[in-house]
Amino acid sequence: MTNVIENAGRSVRTALAGAGDMVVFGLRALVSAVRPPFELVETLRQIQLLGWRSLSLIATSGLAVGVVMSMHTRSSLERFGAESMIPTVLGIAMIRETGPLVTGLLSSGRLGAGIGAELGGMRVTEQIDALESLAVDSFKYLVVTRVVACMVALPLLTIFFNVSAIVGGWAAETTVSGMTFGYYYRNAFSNIGFSDLIPSTLKTVVFGFLISSISGYLGYNASGGAQGVGQASTRSVVLSAISLIVANVVMVKFILFLFPS
Amino acid sequence: MGDFKKSLVAVFVFGGLILFAVGLFLIGDRKKLFSGSVDIYTEWKDLGGLQNGAIVRVSGMTGGEVRGIELPPGPEQKFRVRIRVVEDFLAILRSDSVAMIQTDGVVGNKLVEISAGTAKGAPLEEGSLIDSREPFEFADLISEASAVLANVRQVVDDSKGQLQEVLDSASTIAQKTDDFITQVTPDLQKAVSSGSKVAEDVQILTARVRAGQGTVGRLLNDDALYNNARNISADIRSSTSGVRDMIEEAKQREIVKDVKNVTAGANDVVQRANDLLREIQPNQGEGSSLVRDLRQTLFFANEAMSDFSESAEALKHNWLLRGFFRRRGFFDLDMISVEDYQAGARAPGYPVKRVWVPYHALFAQQDDEEALTEEGKRRLTQAMAELLPAAKTNAVIVEGYASGANRTEQFVRSQERAHLVREYITRAFLLRPNYVGIMQMGEVQPESGGAPWEGVALVLFQPQPLAPETVNANNPQSSSNGR
Numbered sequence: 001m002t003n004v005i006e007n008a009g010r011s012v013r014t015a016l017a018g019a020g021d022m023v024v025f026g027l028r029a030l031v032s033a034v035r036p037p038f039e040l041v042e043t044l045r046q047i048q049l050l051g052w053r054s055l056s057l058i059a060t061s062g063l064a065v066g067v068v069m070s071m072h073t074r075s076s077l078e079r080f081g082a083e084s085m086i087p088t089v090l091g092i093a094m095i096r097e098t099g100p101l102v103t104g105l106l107s108s109g110r111l112g113a114g115i116g117a118e119l120g121g122m123r124v125t126e127q128i129d130a131l132e133s134l135a136v137d138s139f140k141y142l143v144v145t146r147v148v149a150c151m152v153a154l155p156l157l158t159i160f161f162n163v164s165a166i167v168g169g170w171a172a173e174t175t176v177s178g179m180t181f182g183y184y185y186r187n188a189f190s191n192i193g194f195s196d197l198i199p200s201t202l203k204t205v206v207f208g209f210l211i212s213s214i215s216g217y218l219g220y221n222a223s224g225g226a227q228g229v230g231q232a233s234t235r236s237v238v239l240s241a242i243s244l245i246v247a248n249v250v251m252v253k254f255i256l257f258l259f260p261s
Numbered sequence: 262m263g264d265f266k267k268s269l270v271a272v273f274v275f276g277g278l279i280l281f282a283v284g285l286f287l288i289g290d291r292k293k294l295f296s297g298s299v300d301i302y303t304e305w306k307d308l309g310g311l312q313n314g315a316i317v318r319v320s321g322m323t324g325g326e327v328r329g330i331e332l333p334p335g336p337e338q339k340f341r342v343r344i345r346v347v348e349d350f351l352a353i354l355r356s357d358s359v360a361m362i363q364t365d366g367v368v369g370n371k372l373v374e375i376s377a378g379t380a381k382g383a384p385l386e387e388g389s390l391i392d393s394r395e396p397f398e399f400a401d402l403i404s405e406a407s408a409v410l411a412n413v414r415q416v417v418d419d420s421k422g423q424l425q426e427v428l429d430s431a432s433t434i435a436q437k438t439d440d441f442i443t444q445v446t447p448d449l450q451k452a453v454s455s456g457s458k459v460a461e462d463v464q465i466l467t468a469r470v471r472a473g474q475g476t477v478g479r480l481l482n483d484d485a486l487y488n489n490a491r492n493i494s495a496d497i498r499s500s501t502s503g504v505r506d507m508i509e510e511a512k513q514r515e516i517v518k519d520v521k522n523v524t525a526g527a528n529d530v531v532q533r534a535n536d537l538l539r540e541i542q543p544n545q546g547e548g549s550s551l552v553r554d555l556r557q558t559l560f561f562a563n564e565a566m567s568d569f570s571e572s573a574e575a576l577k578h579n580w581l582l583r584g585f586f587r588r589r590g591f592f593d594l595d596m597i598s599v600e601d602y603q604a605g606a607r608a609p610g611y612p613v614k615r616v617w618v619p620y621h622a623l624f625a626q627q628d629d630e631e632a633l634t635e636e637g638k639r640r641l642t643q644a645m646a647e648l649l650p651a652a653k654t655n656a657v658i659v660e661g662y663a664s665g666a667n668r669t670e671q672f673v674r675s676q677e678r679a680h681l682v683r684e685y686i687t688r689a690f691l692l693r694p695n696y697v698g699i700m701q702m703g704e705v706q707p708e709s710g711g712a713p714w715e716g717v718a719l720v721l722f723q724p725q726p727l728a729p730e731t732v733n734a735n736n737p738q739s740s741s742n743g744r
Contacts, residue, residue: 044266045266045270047270047273048270052272152274153273155277155281156274156276159277159281163280185287189288190291192288194289197281197284197285197288
């Protein structure tokens with residue numbers, strides 16, 4: 001019994017220590033991001049790798065989500081004869097919450113796994129040690145660039161996701177009712193304000209930071225060979241997704257506090 | 262990193278930013294952020310859930326948004342709402358525009374709807390205050406509807422008793438109407454039947470007259486009869502002249518010759534008169550005569566007039582006409598019996614004025630019959646002077662008094678006296694015959710004793726009270742005028 005308690009206490013202490021290291025790791029990345037030298041080329045390369053290459057996944061997902069949500073919304077609203085409100089409902093749902101959250105979750109899988117696996121592989125194969133031996137700041141070169149790239153890419157991916165979802169919703173609606181795209185997108189934005197679009201889009205910057213910093217931490221500190229790389233990749237996806245969801249709740253509350261209307 | 266990859270990064274970044282900018286533009290355009298705008302104010306006691314940023318529609322078109330809501334400083338004050346509207350809408354907004362809080366659809370957000378003003382209203386400018394109408398809530402409607410239903414139920418409950426009374430009254434009226442129709446139907450049928458009979462009689466009389474039958478018909482159509490009568494008249498005139506001449510000549514010359522001439526003329530006259538009488542007197546055999554025709558015509562006329570009189574009397578008592586006769590005070594003076602008259606059936610309660618004219622001042626025996634004397638006419642004139650002009654418009658009863666050996670003689674004599682007086686005053690004073698009645702009172706003893714009353718009394722029933730000389734019509738002994 002004593003051993004169990006001691007083991008639990010040791011695990012909690014280890015988890016808290018790891019969380020603290022993770023926070024320090026993330027704050028260090030943010031601080032390093034605003035300090036020269038700026039690895040601009042590597043950052044752009046990471047944006048291309050993490051953002052552009054995720055665009056197909058995000059756009060396709062957005063299109064599918066838009067179609068599915070339009071169909072579900074229609075089946076509900078047509079009971080009240082309110083089919084004309086489908087664009088409005090879909091616009092609000094996508095821009096306020098669904099778009100940022102789904103984009104963040106998809107990115108946590110796509111980017112988190114990639115970053116964790118890549119950095120973990122570099123760690124266990126001593127590539128990072130090699131960079132260090134060449135007097136290259138491996139943290140700034142490998143971690144900060146990815147954090148910045150994710151923080152830039154996530155909002156852009158969210159925008160693409162929202163646009164894809166609206167287009168997918170219109171495609172589903174126009175096949176049923178023949179609604180024009182002009183009427184659809186004007187209605188989609190009819191109840192959207194700046195307080196809906198800007199905070200919900202910008203909160204994905206936080207999502208990008210969380211995904212990149214968590215997965216970067218786990219990969220950058222990976223150990224134990226290929227198994228350690230796999231663990232780092234898996235834990236990156238799980239932890240970044242959990243932290244993203246929890247952070248989303250906190251940020252939604254914070255946004256509603258700032259913009260109550 | 263090659264240029265292609267850099268281009269992809271640029272496309273990715275700038276594409277995302279452009280889409281984001283488009284979203285911002287759409288929102289800003291909907292909020293009219295890129296148009297000139299003015300802020301106006303309105304006030305509500307109850308906002309009904311209206312919030313900052315709510316859409317503002319002007320005559321149904323989106324034209325601004327709610328920019329601020331100020332809490333009322335006190336319980337009696339209202340919320341002051343600042344509304345930003347696009348400047349272009351000032352062309353239709355006026356000081357008499359009214360702001361209303363409405364719901365976008367059934368379950369949509371609250372919005373502000375501003376109606377366009379009228380040409381009489383002043384243009385709005387920055388900071389203007391416009392009127393508002395309190396928001397409509399379904400809960401209020403339901404509450405009011407509940408109150409209305411309660412009132413309706415109360416009214417229905419109250420009306421049940423009154424409605425039952427109305428139905429009972431209607432049922433009673435219908436029953437009375439039915440009884441009345443049942444009661445009147447025989448009278449109507451009799452009147453119709455009598456009218457039809459009268460019409461038939463009149464038609465028969467007219468046809469006979471046109472055909473030259475009867476005395477009237479012959480007088481109208483038979484030229485020979487007319488010429489005969491004319492010749493007789495001429496002959497009589499001639500004979501009279503001859504007699505006069507004969508007398509003159511007898512005084513101067515021989516009479517015999519003239520007597521012969523006169524005798525011949527008289528014979529001729531007699532002959533012509535005999536011819537005329539033969540035509541007038543009834544024939545012994547078949548065919549018709551003037552007398553028979555005249556008698557038959559008079560019989561038909563009498564029967565027709567009797568029927569007509571019955572019909573008229575029935576009509577008088579009909580509900581359509583009897584009101585007039587009741588207001589007049591009598592239906593037919595000739596139909597009142599002496600007993601009813603003495604019992605007060607004639608105008609009960611009406612004041613009367615009676616003028617007594619004794620027999621010796623009225624009548625004289627002439628050929629075994631009583632006839633009005635000149636003195637009697639003068640006394641009747643004096644008596645009527647006291648009754649006129651009321652006698653022109655009111656009923657006058659001529660009471661006849663006469664003694665006799667028996668009641669029949671008393672009846673007949675008193676009736677004849679009253680009839681003579683009635684005939685005279687009706688003609689002399691142009692009274693309406695149906696307003697002058699006779700009442701054969703027979704033999705009446707005065708209260709003071711002595712001989713029975715002999716003569717007539719003129720009785721006037723007046724619609725208003727009279728002077729002290731007024732007495733009851735049923736008590737002729739107490740009359741005080743003209744005696």
